[in-house]
Amino acid sequence: MSTDEASFAAILTDRLDKAGETGTRLSFWWRDDDAVAPSPALDRLLALRARFDVPLALAVIPEGATQALAERLASEPAVAVLQHGWAHANHQPAGEKNAELGNGRPADKVLAELARGRERLSGLFGDRFRPVLVPPWNRIAADVADRIPQVGLTGLSTFARADGRPHRVNTHLDPVAWKTTRSFAGWDDAAATIAAELDRRIAGDAEPFGLLTHHLVHDAALWRFVEVFLEVTARHPAVTWPDTDTLFGL
Numbered sequence: 001m002s003t004d005e006a007s008f009a010a011i012l013t014d015r016l017d018k019a020g021e022t023g024t025r026l027s028f029w030w031r032d033d034d035a036v037a038p039s040p041a042l043d044r045l046l047a048l049r050a051r052f053d054v055p056l057a058l059a060v061i062p063e064g065a066t067q068a069l070a071e072r073l074a075s076e077p078a079v080a081v082l083q084h085g086w087a088h089a090n091h092q093p094a095g096e097k098n099a100e101l102g103n104g105r106p107a108d109k110v111l112a113e114l115a116r117g118r119e120r121l122s123g124l125f126g127d128r129f130r131p132v133l134v135p136p137w138n139r140i141a142a143d144v145a146d147r148i149p150q151v152g153l154t155g156l157s158t159f160a161r162a163d164g165r166p167h168r169v170n171t172h173l174d175p176v177a178w179k180t181t182r183s184f185a186g187w188d189d190a191a192a193t194i195a196a197e198l199d200r201r202i203a204g205d206a207e208p209f210g211l212l213t214h215h216l217v218h219d220a221a222l223w224r225f226v227e228v229f230l231e232v233t234a235r236h237p238a239v240t241w242p243d244t245d246t247l248f249g250l
């Protein structure tokens with residue numbers, strides 16, 4: 001049986017109710033990637049956030065980040081700015097998966113670039129910038145990841161189950177079908193991912209659950225997915241929405 005919007009909401013609600021019955025409080029968070037400038041899509045993202053009154057972590061690409069973006073976010077105190085690499089450029093050899101912070105370059109060089117990005121975001125966004133690194137394509141070489149505190153970056157966020165190390169908080173659901181339509185991967189796919197992720201947490205794993213979105217590629221179907229997700233989760237009594245500093249232990 002295929003899942004539609006209503007049955008997706010029912011599956012999600014059922015898991016949250018179950019968590020509530022067992023006294024489990026689920027931590028949810030929302031990360032959106034690839035911002036550099038204001039846009040109608042960013043306005044829509046911020047309006048959705050405001051409507052449901054949940055925190056939003058916006059991963060901004062330092063190289064192209066504009067003063068106009070800083071001005072647009074100045075009136076959005078519930079939005080934290082995270083560092084999305086440096087330029088979102090791929091440096092891996094041909095045939096390998098894309099990565100900006102991978103092992104295709106010496107770690108010293110990658111870290112110098114990250115230091116520059118951190119300075120740029122601090123300068124543009126002030127305290128709104130939080131020292132959390134979001135690697136482009138969610139990929140980072142282990143030696144670079146270990147050394148990011150040397151350039152003032154405390155937190156790290158990628159995709160998939162986190163390794164339990166301090167200051168590392170990941171995302172788990174990306175609703176975009178990147179390899180095919182670049183639109184919504186579908187209610188079936190989203191329901192299956194969420195059910196498995198929440199069952200793991202109801203069974204005792206305290207890892208926060210992260211939604212990952214990309215406002216610049218959202219079509220109507222993707223916007224509708226985010227809306228339904230927030231309709232169910234934003235006010236559910238079993239769900240808490242910690243802010244970025246709490247999540248990452250900053």
Ligand SMILES: [Zn+2]
Pocket residue numbers: 033034084088136137
């Ligand atoms: Zn990205």
